[in-house]
Amino acid sequence: MSRTDAGSTAITLTEAELDRHVTHAPTRGLLSGPGLPDRTDVLTFSPLRTHGLRTLADAAGGPFQVAEELRGRLVIGELLNPAGMRPESILLDGATGELTTAYLFEPPEPRPFAASLDTLLRFAAVTEELTGLRGRFASLAGQYGPTTVAEASRRLLALFERGTDGRVPPYWKAAALIRPLALVAGPGTESGLTLEVPARVLDQEFGHGRVARFEEVDFPATLTHEPTRRFLRQTGLPEEAVLFHADTDVPLPTLREYVTDTRGDTGPPRELPAHCDHLIRLGGLAEDTSLILDGRTGAVLTFNEREATLHTLNTDVSTLAFTLWLLHHERTIDEHLNHALTTDAYDQLAAAMLHTLNTLDPTPTLPETTWHYWTELLRQGPHETL
Known part of the structure; x- marks a missing residue:
């Protein structure tokens, strides 16, 4: 694992580290090339820096059994939940590039999160745009009230739906419906x-x-x-x-x-x-x-x-x-x-x-x-x- 130039927090993996774990070509190219940010407003990939690339079977441990079809999924990050809430891990299917989430220290029940790392990074980026009222949300800066909330929610949900056939996972649907309410x-x-x-x-x-x-x-x-x-x-x-x-x-x-x-x-x-x-x-x-x-x-x-x-x-x-x-x-x-x-x-x-x-x-x-x-x-x- 390596880090880019000083001041950057991109996390990249070597071909040897990816080895047989990640065979999905676009995912492999992203992980060994541009890499992943250490953290965004909603999630962090820092567990990769701390633990390296681990399978769910290795990371979960404990007295319960991990279903065979889940054992090879890779733990690559965590959701940044508010303090006091259980950490929820981000899992990567190395063969398909699909991402799910699950709690490690109980029988894992993965939930859909994103179709690919590219999609996930896009979702995280537009959520940050909403938080900072910049980019595609810059025109809403200084505006408040139910109308502003409805417009921000509509824009965020439309951005999540782009390229997903309208199938937005529950985590991102909640983000699109709840986070704009701060406005x-x-x-x-x-x-x-x-x-x-x-x-x-x-x-x-x-x-x-x-x-x-x-x-x-x-x-x-x-x-x-x-x-x-x-x-x-x-x-x-x-x-x-x-x-x-x-x-x-x-x-x-x-x-x-x-x-x-x-x-x-x-x-x-x-x-x-x-x-x-x-x-x-x-x-x-x-x-x-x-x-x-x-x-x-x-x-x-x-x-x-x-x-x-x-x-x-x-x-x-x-x-x-x-x-x-x-x-x-x-x-x-x-x-x-x-x-x-x-x-x-x-x-x-x-x-x-x-x-x-x-x-x-x-x-x-x-x-x-x-x-x-x-x-x-x-x-x-x-x-x-x-």
């Missing part, structure tokens, strides 16, 4: 929050009359973060979303008021946070979990009512609204596709969702985030089980 809201240049989320985006997604917009009388005195107050008045939050329901019947209570009202004389299970009068309950999530707002900073947290523990959730109410929109919109997409994504490749769909969330709100990736509700929610399984 629904632009950066918060005027709001003072992370994102500019137009009120109409929530109205269109959840329905008119189903988005709660608050009045000044609804805010406790300890909600002093003005951008948050303005967002809750003008944009609001959905009354009902995936596992979330907003507090709309009474003025928003502080955490102390909420616990006192709900537990009465029994009191809280454990001591409340010292700053609980500055923590405001926006609504409820599943499993005795409240969605909490820090009235001083605008940060959004979860509060486990049984354990009396706080965990960071979103940077602010704008990224909270985007998250609720994204979870609801993904479910709408999946229903439109007759649950094809959640049935055939839920883990790949979850990876695309987490990547999109992390693109606009880095909270789950911060060192101080030890547990994150949305991340765990997506890792659990398809929405039918949530």
Whole structure:
């Protein structure tokens, strides 16, 4: 194995290394010639540099048996899934050049990924163009909203379909349908929050009359973060979303008021946070979990009512609204596709969702985030089980 000139990360293989493992002429020519990038936005071929060319039978090991027809497939890379998700390996059929993916440390069940390395590199390249809004997506730079999302998704899916007879593997279909959703809201240049989320985006997604917009009388005195107050008045939050329901019947209570009202004389299970009068309950999530707002900073947290523990959730109410929109919109997409994504490749769909969330709100990736509700929610399984 060799590396090209300094500064380049191309991975190439010698004819001796390819030997009898790769007989497909175009694949052999690419691997011994231009080579493969060390990594792209969505995948890495660095396992080739670390381990060399390995068959699935050699790489998997373990107590289970690898089916005979799979033993000779070559492990050449991994998908770059968000932190905490199992690594999924990229497998090459050396005779046909076809690529699949599978988990190594369980009985492998390969899933279609690309017809050839050329196709795979093209898919990865156009996905990077979308991420950077350059190349064929450059005209969308600075544009946001549902129309921009639909156009970006249409372009990416059309690029994936080119030369594939319209048969796009689930991983890339999820990428085309989910990754452009990050374009629904632009950066918060005027709001003072992370994102500019137009009120109409929530109205269109959840329905008119189903988005709660608050009045000044609804805010406790300890909600002093003005951008948050303005967002809750003008944009609001959905009354009902995936596992979330907003507090709309009474003025928003502080955490102390909420616990006192709900537990009465029994009191809280454990001591409340010292700053609980500055923590405001926006609504409820599943499993005795409240969605909490820090009235001083605008940060959004979860509060486990049984354990009396706080965990960071979103940077602010704008990224909270985007998250609720994204979870609801993904479910709408999946229903439109007759649950094809959640049935055939839920883990790949979850990876695309987490990547999109992390693109606009880095909270789950911060060192101080030890547990994150949305991340765990997506890792659990398809929405039918949530």
